[in-house]
Each structure stands twice: as structure tokens, then as C-alpha cells.
Amino acid sequence: MTYxxxxxxxxxxxxxxGTETTDREVRRIDLSDxxxxxxxxxxxxxxxxxxxxxxxxVNHGIDLDQVREAFxxxxxxxxxxxxxxxxxxxxxxxxxxWESMTQVRPSIGTPDQKESYQVTRPHMGDLWPTADxxxxxxxxxxxFEAKCWGIAMDLLSxxxxxxxxxxxxxxxxxDPSVATYQSTLRLLHYxxxxxxxxxxxxxxxxAHTDFDCLTLLFQRDGQGGLQLCxxxxxxxxxxxxxxxxxxxxxxxxxxMLMRWSDDVLPSNFHRVKSPGVTDYxxxxxxxxxxxxANRDVTIEGPAGKYPPITAEDYIxxxxxxxxAR
Numbered sequence: 285m286t287y288x289x290x291x292x293x294x295x296x297x298x299x300x301x302g303t304e305t306t307d308r309e310v311r312r313i314d315l316s317d318x319x320x321x322x323x324x325x326x327x328x329x330x331x332x333x334x335x336x337x338x339x340x341x342v343n344h345g346i347d348l349d350q351v352r353e354a355f356x357x358x359x360x361x362x363x364x365x366x367x368x369x370x371x372x373x374x375x376x377x378x379x380x381x382w383e384s385m386t387q388v389r390p391s392i393g394t395p396d397q398k399e400s401y402q403v404t405r406p407h408m409g410d411l412w413p414t415a416d417x418x419x420x421x422x423x424x425x426x427x428f429e430a431k432c433w434g435i436a437m438d439l440l441s442x443x444x445x446x447x448x449x450x451x452x453x454x455x456x457x458x459d460p461s462v463a464t465y466q467s468t469l470r471l472l473h474y475x476x477x478x479x480x481x482x483x484x485x486x487x488x489x490x491a492h493t494d495f496d497c498l499t500l501l502f503q504r505d506g507q508g509g510l511q512l513c514x515x516x517x518x519x520x521x522x523x524x525x526x527x528x529x530x531x532x533x534x535x536x537x538x539x540m541l542m543r544w545s546d547d548v549l550p551s552n553f554h555r556v557k558s559p560g561v562t563d564y565x566x567x568x569x570x571x572x573x574x575x576x577a578n579r580d581v582t583i584e585g586p587a588g589k590y591p592p593i594t595a596e597d598y599i600x601x602x603x604x605x606x607x608a609r
Contacts, residue, residue, distance in 0.1 A: 302513070302521025308336060310512070310526055310534070316343035318438060326442035333443070333537055336514045337552040340532040341439070346431050348531060351502055351571075354428040357421050358471040358569055361401055361413065368417055369399075378407035379468045397488045397558070403429055403469040405460060429469040432573035433460060436467075436498050439535065440575065443498075447545055448586045454497065457577040457595075464579040466595070467496075474509075474568035477559060488568065489556035495602045496538035496576035503528030507568040509556040510534065523555075539602060540576055540595065546585035 311332040315325060332339035361369070366384075374381040384399035403425055412422045440454035458467055474488045488509055503510065511523040526534055542551040559565045577583065579596035593601075 300521055302523050304511070305522045305524055308512075308514070308522075308524040310336070310338050310340055310524065312340045312342060312532060314343050315341050315345070315435075315438070318345075322442065326446060329439060329442050330446050333549050336512065337537040337550040338512050338526070338534065338554075339536075340526075340529075340534050341435075342532050344435050344533055346428075346435065350428065350431065351530060353424055354571055355502070355504065355569055357418075357424045357428075358401075358473070358571060360418055361421060361471060362399060362473040362569075364413070364417065368413070369401075372401075372411045372413065374402065375407055375411070378404060379466065380404045380407040380409075381411045398472055398474045400473070401471045403471075404466060405429070406463045406465050425469065425471075428571075429573065430460075432469060432500055433458070433467060433575070435533070436500055436573060436575040440498055440541075443541070443545075443549065447548075454575075454577075457581045458497075458575055459578055462578060464581075464596075466576055466579055466599070468574045468576070470572045470574065472568075472570045472572060474556065474570075476567045477565040479565060481565070487555060488558055491553045491555040493551045493553055494536065494538035494574060495540060495599055496574040497541040497544070498575045499536050499538055500573040500575075501534040501536075502571040503530070503534065504569060505530050506564055507566075507570070508564075509559065509568060510554060511557055512536070512552060512554045514552045515550055538574070538576070540583065540598060543590055543598070544583050544585055546587045546589035 311328070313325065313328045313332065318325060329339065369382045369384075372382050374383040379402045382399065382401045405426075437455045437458065440458075441451050444453040445451055459465060460467070491513070501510070505528060508525060508528050510526040510528070512526060513521060513523050528534075536554065537549045537551050539551045541549055556568075576599065577595035579594065581595045582592050583595055583598055584590075584592040
């Protein structure tokens with residue numbers, strides 16, 4: 285099969301430093317009293333998403349203590365000896381398990397400076413640390429993943445109605461009870477840097493777009509680095525930093541939803557820059573939930589701009605086109 289190289293060529297242009305601007309707003313949207321305020325919230329989400337594809341949500345329903353508990357569990361996992369983590373290696377094609385320094389972005393050609401542990405429910409099998417290695421880890425992470433799924437489905441229900449689909453259209457498409465479920469919770473650990481380390485040409489995560497429908501990103505106060513660049517600024521590479529706040533979830537539209545919306549909802553580039561001399565240089569932790577439709581679900585936009593394709597084939601094509609060699 286021949287894969288479209290457009291996306292690869294697009295991403296290889298995004299490796300430069302560019303410039304930073306504060307003129308762009310990452311809107312903060314309050315989800316409190318969601319059901320009674322659904323129409324108002326949907327309008328705010330749609331406006332932010334069609335503008336720059338990024339927004340933050342607050343009063344989202346996950347208690348802050350639960351978020352902190354999930355971060356603590358992630359820290360405990362990454363603190364395990366490498367030989368223990370290596371017992372739970374990434375299952376390629378199933379997005380489950382541990383990997384370190386393996387993602388090479390076409391935008392930069394060097395590995396992201398991080399390790400990660402992916403949780404995709406149907407494919408975990410023996411990829412969970414034992415109770416002796418990490419007691420309570422599995423239960424904490426699965427509970428947190430379920431809460432992330434619930435928030436993602438609330439947000440996607442708003443986008444569904446704006447696109448002319450039934451309210452529960454995307455909820456049915458992301459059914460966690462079946463074997464074709466492929467939404468993923470990723471625990472991320474970006475490695476600390478020495479105070480005198482030279483970071484020229486180094487990125488904690490190179491510029492990329494996400495392959496999913498919707499990403500929910502949890503960040504800790506003071507552990508910044510995330511930057512976004514809307515497509516219309518690709519040529520000039522004007523980047524905006526997203527200030528982390530533990531009470532807010534940063535959300536972005538992914539490639540799958542962009543296709544499903546006939547390109548009305550943009551999936552834009554983002555990256556994690558390496559900290560400067562005066563920035564915090566310790567370890568950076570984040571938690572990312574990627575809502576992507578079940579493998580057997582057909583993606584077809586309301587206007588039929590693109591031919592129908594299953595979510596499994598779409599993800600496969602995006603991976604192959606993006607990381608082609």
C-alpha cells in the first residue's frame with residue numbers, strides 16, 4: 285500500500301525554533317453544571333476548537349486529590365528499576381506497555397527525551413506491574429482512565445451535536461466494553477536536565493499532531509514546556525506556551541476528529557520544548573488521555589469530504605505516513 289507523504293512532509297518543516305507569541309489565547313472553559321449549561325458550553329467549546337484547536341477546561345468533575353493520586357502512581361512506576369519496567373515492554377500496534385527514548389519525530393529526527401507507559405484496556409494482559417512491585421497501581425490507573433473517558437465523552441457529545449450527529453454518536457464509537465476499544469491513557473516522564481546542560485537542538489517532544497479524536501492533558505504547576513502552533517502560523521512558526529495548572533485539563537482536537545468533521549475542527553501542531561537556563565529543569569510528569577474511536581468504527585464526515593475508513597485503518601495509515609522512512 286502506498287501512503288500519502290503529505291503529513292510527513294508537513295511535519296518535517298516544524299523542527300525549527302520559531303518565535304514565541306503571547307497574542308494567542310488558550311481559552312479556559314468552565315464545565316460546572318454541565319447538563320443545565322450544555323448549549324452554552326457547546327458554543328464555547330466550538331468557538332475555541334475551530335479557532336486554534338486547543339482549550340482548557342476547569343470544574344470538570346475529577347477531584348484534585350484523584351488527579352494527584354494518579355500523578356503519584358505514575359511517579360512510583362517510573363521510579364522502578366529499568367529492568368523491572370522492561371518486563372512490560374510496549375506492544376507495537378496495540379499502544380500498551382512501557383517505552384523509553386523510542387519516539388523519533390520527523391520534525392526533529394531525534395528521540396523525544398522521555399519515557400512513557402501506555403494503558404489501552406483490551407491489550408494490557410501481563411503488562412501490569414505486580415502487587416509486590418507496585419501495590420494498588422492497576423486499580424488507581426484504571427479508575428483514572430475511566431474518569432478521563434467520561435469527560436472526553438461529555439466534550440465529544442457537544443461536538444457531535446454541532447456536527448449534526450446524535451448526542452451519543454461519539455460515545456458509541458468509543459465503547460470501552462468491547463475488544464476493539466483503542467483509547468489510551470499515557471503516563472509520561474520527561475527526564476530532568478542538569479543546570480549546565482546544553483539543550484540546543486534538543487526537544488522533550490518534537491512538534492507533532494495527535495492521531496486521535498480528542499486529547500486530555502493533565503499537567504503539574506511549574507512543569508511547563510507545552511507549546512502550540514495553529515496551522516495558519518506554520519510558515520512563520522509562531523508558538524504559544526500553554527501555562528500548566530493542576531486544576532485545569534488542556535484539551536486539543538486530534539487528526540481523527542479533524543477528518544470526521546470534514547476539516548472544520550483543526551488538529552494543530554504542538555511540542556514540549558526543553559527548558560531554558562532560568563527555567564525549571566527537574567523531571568516533568570504529565571498524564572494524557574487519547575480518545576480514539578474503536579478499531580471497527582467507520583469514520584465518515586457529515587459532508588463526505590473523505591471516503592469512509594475504519595478507525596483501525598486510519599490510525600495505521602497515520603502512523604505509517606508520519607513515521608515513514
